[in-house]
Amino acid sequence: MRGHILPFLCRTKLIILAAPPWSTLHPSSTPALSSTLRRLRMSYGSTSKSIKRRSLLGIILFGLFDPRHVLATALSFIVNLLCLLVSIDFVYRSHIFYESKELSFSRVGYVDSSSIEYREDNLAQWIPGQVLSPLPGGLDNVLTSYVTTLLMCTGPTLATRAPSTHLYGIQILDNDFIYIDLPHRFGWKTEDYYTAYRQVYSSPSWSSELFALPWLHIYDDHEIINDWSGNETGLYQDAIQPYLYYHHAANPPPLWKGATYYTFRRGDVSFFVTDTRRYRSSSAMDDGPRKTMLGEMQRRDLEKWLETDNGWKVLVSGVPFTRNWRGPEAKDKMWATEGVVILSGDRHDHATTMFPSPETSKVIEFSTSPLSQFYQQYRQVENADVVIHSHRYGISKSGSLTFDTSSPGIWNLGFELVANSKHAWSYNWTLSRTKQ
Template identity: 40%
Template sequence: MSFSESFLVIAPTEANLLVREPDLSKLPISVTYKPANPVGAYEDRPQLAGTIHALSEDTDFTQALKFPLPNRPERTYQWTTSNNHTGFFTTPPKPGHLPQSGSFTFFTSSCIKPRFPYNPFDHALSIPGFKHMADVIKKIPGGSQFMLFLGDFIYIDVPKRFGVSVEDYRREYRQVYSSPDWPAVGQNLSWIHVLDDHEIANDWDKKTAGIYEAAADPWHHYQTAVNPPRARQAGTYNTLRDGATYFEFTQGPASFFLMDTRTYRDPSSELPANSTGKSMLGAEQLADLLDFLKKPEPKGVKWKIIASSIPFTKNWRVNSMDTWAGYLNERQVILEAMWDVGLRGGCGVVIISGDRHEFAATAFPPPLNGRWPVSATVNEFSTSPLSQFYLPVHTYWQTDEEDIQIKYIPGGNSKLGAITIEDTASDQSTLKFRLYVDGHEVWSSLLLSPPAVPGGRWTKEAFWR
């Protein structure tokens, strides 16, 4: 399998393209780019992005090629490789700025398994959810900036595990990228990834022991190699956390923190859910996340987006100890830091998650008569699967006033979230979430960021339909 269709463009001045070529006779591989719509003859000449001289089985014949770009936000380029692959990418707007269209949109979902639901007439590697996603892409005015995929890109143990070697894990990734449905969603759209359990083993909570190293090998080669930068180390200006498997970046009107909820977690069932000595993130990742939440954002950045592979809400009642419901003390620490963001004003916090093969929107209001205004309410949109089964039995329900059910939609083999951020006439910003089930929009929610009123208290505006 040869491909050059996984790439990342986080900043207007840099791109990162993943190349895989097992046929070594095609080396060296050169990569060129040029503006898709040149303004003059001088721009019509392809520019050399770089050359790959060697590939080996050590990386499953993959290599990420990072190359600089002219500082031209929202410019569309065509890239081409000498082994006959091509595609397009568009540079993003500067941090704090919206695209010229006035809307900044990205996708979110999780959970993929080829050929599910099964159809004997489909290609053996068909992924129906990709077909639905390709249809949705065409419906988004101005297009999507990227897909933020929240784990379970492969299911190594579903329906049956065939091995635990590095090659067994690599094969699962190659099958997804070899799907005839992948180019329509991956050739011209950046995918950003976090890790979840089925990339390793169901409900993984053994940190880096056992099969973790074999499982992480293709995740790094195929996905983190073209992911955003590692998260910034707490207490530093711009030092990246060494060896971190969680990520941080700012693009347009939003800043993002992508948690790793598998590599650092304590076992889910050895300690009670409310134990003060139990951690999902580990000390360093927790410190870095809290620092991210405290960090002042550039002018124009109105949202902090926190990505979690598993639900933050405790309203999912089946196997809840595998979610944040099993780590309530640490969850409370994070919630209070998120409410502090709303207290300072000017920036809202939204959590996106997946894993459950159902959709739910949940609100986390601060306690009444506390130091946080109602405008500090945190919202979560949990969306999955992109292409998998859904549960016939409902598993989500509200039992207290801490996690408020906004919407619950369990059905559908393909669920895709689209988040669109826009400015208003005031200093506030809107965030609209749209849920697509099997390619059709079925529900939406509109949030308004807190106004920048230092020390003030105000009423949060949110609309659901």
């Protein structure tokens, strides 16, 4: 740690522990120890009066040196040493011991109406779709299989064996699945990115409930490097390959060949998952109408989706709308719809924010993170934004949304915030629409 007194204290205490007992009682008898004591007194401005006021607890907790309290000073050294070892363990353990090269796992990707096994009533036979040939993966032999050709059920009830306990359950992991640059970056090659993905997938923290849900993904900066705005240059080419094999191949089909953003539907709810990293303008560019988070083509596709899709609209963004989307990008188009829900992450806390148009509030954002990482509080005051709720605490936060579209003209949305595996807050939002 830069500017920390730990190395100096460690050296000092090593001298003390290595010296004979009488030299500790009489520091002047050992020139090296005497010199060290003089430097300590000069460094901390110590006087005999201030030394007397030092408590044993202060010596132990703050690494203070007191020649009259040998045991307390030694214990302080041990405490500092343990802190150092714990820090080293935190940074290097996974890199040294858990590269997970023998990892084997499977998980569910995009599931739609053509990829569910089913049976009618209580019949024993499950009817699957046709399994096509697996697609070869990259360095880690990732295989992606598609299930298609669902035969329609004609009975009064339908029992499903979808990869979820809920027919339409999905999990959207919308950014920073890996942290390639935290707490320390160990390499810059494609293989280093593969290793980071393997380490996350090999974590014992994944629950069976999470693995049972279909996972959809989009990446952000920490899959490349913090605050990346270099488009497809440099590190992007090394970082994108593991993402394509591990995640993108299991996403819904992109809107264009080679694109990384996509749309999909769940019943009467339509999703547009954006890529706010690959196509954005450089962060060094001056703010203005030409600066973009989406790029020209993605922006046009988003505006077209907002204008023409007749479902309830959910926009997924890797970065918070309230924090980053400043300018004309699609905001007026959102206000012109009958309602848009924005889902985002990145900020390491939770905020529910309304974006009222001049007429009414029809755009709302649920920004929730992290799934497993440090937390912080982000504060931003914007006259046009209305903060409904914020929640800082929790190293693991997730949001659960329930869409009720059973009424043709009413959209009932329920949101539940879960922090550290406990219910933290809930909110219900209702919109009406005239277009069917």
